[in-house]
Amino acid sequence: MNDLLALTADLIDRPSVSFEEAEFVDWIEAEFKKLEYLEVTRIGDNVVARTNLGRDKRMILAGHCDTVVPVNGNEKSRIDGDIVWGLGSADMKSGLAVFMELARNVREPLIDLSYVFYSREEVANRYSGLIELIAERPDLLEADCAILGEPTAASLEAGCQGTLRFEITLWGARAHTARPWMGRNAIHRLAPVLFELEAFKVRTPTIDGCTFCESIQAVHIEGGVAGNVVPEHAVVRVHYRYAPDRSPSQAEAFVNELLAPYLEPKDTVKIVDGSPACLPQMDHPLFRRLADENNLDVKAKLGWTDVARFTGLGVPAVNFGPGDSLVSHSADENCDRESLERTYHSLHKLITTEG
Numbered sequence: 001m002n003d004l005l006a007l008t009a010d011l012i013d014r015p016s017v018s019f020e021e022a023e024f025v026d027w028i029e030a031e032f033k034k035l036e037y038l039e040v041t042r043i044g045d046n047v048v049a050r051t052n053l054g055r056d057k058r059m060i061l062a063g064h065c066d067t068v069v070p071v072n073g074n075e076k077s078r079i080d081g082d083i084v085w086g087l088g089s090a091d092m093k094s095g096l097a098v099f100m101e102l103a104r105n106v107r108e109p110l111i112d113l114s115y116v117f118y119s120r121e122e123v124a125n126r127y128s129g130l131i132e133l134i135a136e137r138p139d140l141l142e143a144d145c146a147i148l149g150e151p152t153a154a155s156l157e158a159g160c161q162g163t164l165r166f167e168i169t170l171w172g173a174r175a176h177t178a179r180p181w182m183g184r185n186a187i188h189r190l191a192p193v194l195f196e197l198e199a200f201k202v203r204t205p206t207i208d209g210c211t212f213c214e215s216i217q218a219v220h221i222e223g224g225v226a227g228n229v230v231p232e233h234a235v236v237r238v239h240y241r242y243a244p245d246r247s248p249s250q251a252e253a254f255v256n257e258l259l260a261p262y263l264e265p266k267d268t269v270k271i272v273d274g275s276p277a278c279l280p281q282m283d284h285p286l287f288r289r290l291a292d293e294n295n296l297d298v299k300a301k302l303g304w305t306d307v308a309r310f311t312g313l314g315v316p317a318v319n320f321g322p323g324d325s326l327v328s329h330s331a332d333e334n335c336d337r338e339s340l341e342r343t344y345h346s347l348h349k350l351i352t353t354e355g
Contacts, residue, residue: 001105004097004322004340005084009077011093012086018066019127021045021119025065028117031100037107038115041140045119046129048140049103051112058112059286059351060146060315061099062306063092064121064129072331082337090323094335095149098322098344102351109351111286114143121306125273130306134313145284146310147347150301151323151335154342156291157301158210158318160308162277164240164251168193168259171266174225174232183230187223190234193262194218197238205243208280210300212243216258237272241304244277278308281316289355290320294346320347 016024025045032040032049040049045065067088077086084094096117103115119129133141150157170190175183203214216238223234242251252271259269282288282298291298301307303325307317322339 001344002101004094004101004344005079005082005337007097007101008084008089008094008335008340009079009086011097012077012084012088015075016065016067016088017069017071018120018123021065025117025119028065032103032115035103038103041137043136044129044132046133047117048133048137049115050140051109053108053112055110055112057286058114058143060114060116060141060143060310061102061149061347062116062118062146062310063095063099063149063321065096065117065119066122067091067093068122068329072333074331074333083334085332085334087333089333089335090151090325091328091333092149092151092321092323094323094340095151095321095343098340098347099149101344102347106348106351110354111351113351114140116141125275130309134309138313141310141313141315143315145286146307146315146317148305148307148310148317148319149321150305150319151321151325151328152319153324154320154322154339154346155297155299156282156287156318156320157299158280158282159207159212159244159278160301160305160319161212161214161241161243161303162246162248162251162308163273163275163304164242164248164255164271165273166238166240166255167270167272168236168238169233169268169270171233171264172231175230177228177230180230183232186231186234189262190221190223190236193236193259196258196262203243205245207243207245207300208282210280210298212300213302214242216240241302242277244279246277248274248276275304276308276312278311278317281307281311281318284316285355286350287316287318290346290350293349296346
């Protein structure tokens with residue numbers, strides 16, 4: 001096995017911010033094509049490399065190639081002892097490094113493998129490279145299960161929360177600020193809505209032993225016309241992360257009920273983006289074996305990941321990768337050697353030994 005810390009650093013130093021992954025994906029494709037035992041397919045800026053050994057099971061090892069923009073002054077890697085620092089070190093070039101090293105070292109796994117490296121995960125849902133693969137070559141994503149290399153600090157994170165992004169527009173009436181009683185300030189109307197969001201009572205349902213924690217946050221506000229004008233409308237954008245005991249329609253109904261006391265006939269609540277939640281899938285025998293044989297902690301995924309998309313395709317999925325999601329997207333993003341090697345060895349055992 002090569003040094004996974006050094007390999008992660010190498011991947012960090014190959015830029016791949018969202019929408020600018022092509023050169024990085026060119027390199028990944030070339031690296032996979034060096035392995036003559038893999039069938040390699042390129043669809044846009046997505047690469048799928050597969051073994052075809054006729055095994056009775058197939059597992060997908062999947063990860064996204066892009067890193068967030070804007071960068072945080074950490075686009076170059078730095079290794080300090082047993083820690084690698086840099087953009088994407090946790091989310092998720094360390095996960096890609098583990099999968100690439102498995103592909104290089106395991107020529108004949110006991111489970112057929114599909115390495116799925118896809119683009120544009122860190123941006124709006126409609127740009128997802130995984131959606132592009134589903135649309136153009138769904139056969140490449142057929143499998144018995146999938147593991148996403150999202151940062152979990154080498155624990156298993158089951159399921160994921162759903163997301164709902166919505167935009168609330170409140171209306172008032174324009175007037176001169178010298179005579180505000182002639183109008184109605186729409187920005188001031190936002191105050192009780194914001195207080196309601198601040199007072200949100202967090203739900204923490206436990207599902208199959210995994211405790212999820214919901215959140216609802218205002219993430220953007222806009223309004224105002226000029227310095228001497230009472231604004232006639234104001235907008236607040238809100239992000240709701242909900243537990244997988246709720247469907248998208250139930251989540252939307254909850255939001256509408258929450259906001260109803262503050263809305264008038266002209267006001268609107270518009271859903272701008274959303275992705276469904278995913279229930280834990282730990283009843284799958286390969287996931288159970290991975291957890292039990294390596295004494296892995298199993299907990300809920302508190303963000304959203306493509307486990308929901310894979311599970312929606314009929315491919316049960318979990319999150320398992322090196323790096324800590326708490327430092328993802330930050331200027332101090334990093335990954336430690338222990339979680340890299342623990343992830344690698346756990347997966348290596350799963351695909352090379354009989355259960």
